[in-house]
Amino acid sequence: QVHLVESGGGLVQAGGSLRLSCAASGRPARNYAAGWFRQAPGKEREFVAAISWSGGTTNYADSVKGRFTISRDNAKNTVYLQMNSLKPEDTAVYYCAAKPTVVPVVPGTLSGYDYWGQGTQVTVSS
DSSP: OOEEEEEOOEEEETTOOEEEEEEEESSOGGGEEEEEEEEOTTSOOEEEEEEOTTSSOEEEOTTTTTTEEEEEETTTTEEEEEEOSOOGGGOEEEEEEEEEOSSOOOOOSGGGOSEEOOOEEEEEEO
């Protein structure tokens, strides 16, 4: 079992930056891959970024490549999403997800994950 809690969301102007954190408890960080997804009002939840259990492999949605960076600190059981050059279309609730695994996978689909956090709101004003 993995319990995930996101933090770091807020209101920011276009062009600004935010760093989201996802604190995990229950299972050692080295035993799961992690991902970030987002859901805007009236839209389906979509993949943003993923990172393997070791941090050696990452995967990004085309819409955030070059602007967002996913990372993790296994000693702190925490996964991060650094978001730069934010745009109004990045406005959404951002969710952290985890997949128990010891192979370097980076799933890009909702079905690839077993545990989810409650989400944190990110609002980008124009």
